[in-house]
Amino acid sequence: MKHLLSIDDLDPEQIEGLLDRAESFAEVSKRDIKKVPALRGRTVVTLFYEASTRTSSSFELAAKRLSADVVSVKASGSSVEKGESLKDTVETLSAYDPAAIVIRHPQAGAAQMLSQWVDAAVVNAGDGMHQHPSQALLDLFALRQRIGSAEGRKIWIVGDVLHSRVARSNIQAFSMMGAEVTVAGPPTLMPRGIEASGCEVRHSLDGIEEADVVYLLRMQNERMDESFVPSIREYARLFQVNSRRLGPRQLVMHPGPVNRGVEIGGDVIDSDRCLIADQVASGLAVRMAILFELLAHGGETNTTSEGPVPIGEPA
Ligand code: CP
Numbered sequence: 001m002k003h004l005l006s007i008d009d010l011d012p013e014q015i016e017g018l019l020d021r022a023e024s025f026a027e028v029s030k031r032d033i034k035k036v037p038a039l040r041g042r043t044v045v046t047l048f049y050e051a052s053t054r055t056s057s058s059f060e061l062a063a064k065r066l067s068a069d070v071v072s073v074k075a076s077g078s079s080v081e082k083g084e085s086l087k088d089t090v091e092t093l094s095a096y097d098p099a100a101i102v103i104r105h106p107q108a109g110a111a112q113m114l115s116q117w118v119d120a121a122v123v124n125a126g127d128g129m130h131q132h133p134s135q136a137l138l139d140l141f142a143l144r145q146r147i148g149s150a151e152g153r154k155i156w157i158v159g160d161v162l163h164s165r166v167a168r169s170n171i172q173a174f175s176m177m178g179a180e181v182t183v184a185g186p187p188t189l190m191p192r193g194i195e196a197s198g199c200e201v202r203h204s205l206d207g208i209e210e211a212d213v214v215y216l217l218r219m220q221n222e223r224m225d226e227s228f229v230p231s232i233r234e235y236a237r238l239f240q241v242n243s244r245r246l247g248p249r250q251l252v253m254h255p256g257p258v259n260r261g262v263e264i265g266g267d268v269i270d271s272d273r274c275l276i277a278d279q280v281a282s283g284l285a286v287r288m289a290i291l292f293e294l295l296a297h298g299g300e301t302n303t304t305s306e307g308p309v310p311i312g313e314p315a
Contacts, residue, residue, distance in 0.1 A: 003115045003122040004290055006131045007172040015140065015177060021289035022141050022282070024311050028065070029285060033314040038296040039068035040315065042099040047089070048125070049075040049105045054256055054280055055125045055134065059102045062287035066296070067315045071096060086110065087117060094118055099295050103127075121294040129223060132165040135255050136173035138286040142278040143213065146251065151178035154210055157199075158239060159217030159263050160189045163224065166255045167217060171199050182211070185239060188228040189219075204238065205245060214241055215253045216263045236262050243267045251275055 001009055010018075028036060044063035048056050056072070063070045071093065075081070080089060090101070101118060103111050104125040111124035111131075126132040143150055155174050161167045161183050171194075174181050181199040183190065195201050208214060219228075219235070229235040241252065242265025252268050253275045260266050268274055292311065 001293060003111075003124075004133055004294065005111050005115060005122065005124045007133050007136055007169050007176070009133070010176075012176050015137065015173065018137055018286070018289050018293060019141050019144055021292060021311075022137075022285040025065075025288040025292070026145075026282075026285040028288075028311065031314065035065050035067055035315040036311050036313070037067045037315040038292055038311060039063065039066040039099070042068045042295055043071065043096050044068045044100045044102065044291065045071045045073065045093050045096070045098040045120075046102040046125070047073050047075075047093065047104075049080070049086075049103075049110075050126065052104055052125070054283055055104065055132075058280075058283040059123070059125060059134075059287050059291075062284055062291055063100075065284070065288055066291055068099070068291070068295075071098070086114070090114060090117055094120070100291060123290060123294070126165055129163050129165050130168065132169050132255075133173075134283070134287055134290055135166050136169035137290070138279060138282040139170060139215070139253060139255070140173055140177060141286050142253070142275050142282040145282065146275060146278060147212070149178070150174055153179045153212045154182070155179045155213045155215060156182045156184055156208055156211040157215045157217065158184045158205070158208075158241060160219045160228075161185050161194065161217065162189045162191050162228070163220035164217050168197075170215065171197050175199065184208070185217075186229055186235070205241070208241075208245060209247055209250075211250060213251045213253060214246070216241055216258075217255070218257065218259050218263050232262055239263065240265060241268060243271065246273065253279060255279065 046059050060070050060072050098120045100121040102123040102125050105127050108128035108130035110127045115122040157167050171181050175198045183199050184202040251273050258264050
């Protein structure tokens with residue numbers, strides 16, 4: 001694996017390998033000294049053309065925990081605001097000889113395009129409505145930590161599927177790892193033909209009691225230039241998941257940021273059934289694993305008959 005652009009770049013064995021590796025890094029994060037020297041002397045650039053809290057901070061911390069030098073650029077406040085193109089921006093940053101560039105961009109395909117311009121490994125941290133592969137991997141990791149394998153689990157993805165790169169990556173990743181995926185939302189927020197990706201489609205929450213995991217999506221207003229639902233109040237009445245809609249064994253996930261009281265009830269966020277904090281913590285371990293696999297481990301499958309390849313002594 002030279003780049004991580006899409007869940008399509010991975011097979012189930014590689015995903016298992018990355019999750020095993022993330023488990024090693026989660027252990028490292030419990031040590032007093034949380035850094036390992038794996039990427040000492042290497043440079044990681046993070047380049048964000050869209051807002052982010054979780055993805056940008058966790059990739060930056062992941063690279064630092066691996067002892068890389070990190071250059072973090074946000075389009076807002078950079079020379080992008082003076083009209084510099086993506087290509088010229090990347091050429092400028094390439095002067096620092098980065099080993100990896102982590103990019104988030106509003107255009108689908110931006111990360112793939114970048115991968116053709118640079119020698120560095122490219123990680124797609126979200127491109128338009130297309131893909132967010134590291135999110136899907138961290139979600140699998142958070143699930144594995146809580147309930148083990150996704151194999152045979154029923155996972156409902158509820159909300160604005162149409163505008164969601166998380167939904168596209170997660171449908172693929174959950175299905176690849178053996179889960180039965182259902183997507184639910186208003187017809188206006190459902191991409192035409194989504195069932196071809198192997199999921200079932202519903203337009204109400206009827207039957208949600210069958211789900212082991214309910215994965216909620218916020219309404220992506222930043223990608224809408226028209227109204228897709230009659231009103232937020234009406235949407236919340238029909239699709240908000242709160243404690244009254246859930247049985248005792250059902251878990252809830254959300255990639256964040258949440259809109260409390262719209263797609264998710266505050267009572268759910270503050271309950272033990274909610275994995276949101278686990279997902280954020282998983283983001284660090286999984287993004288360390290991604291950078292390690294791309295840069296330190298040459299993209300080979302990372303397990304041996306004795307278990308994961310060692311990741312090194314503290315830095
Ligand atoms: N889930 C996610 O991508 O969050 P951020 O937009 O905060 O990075």
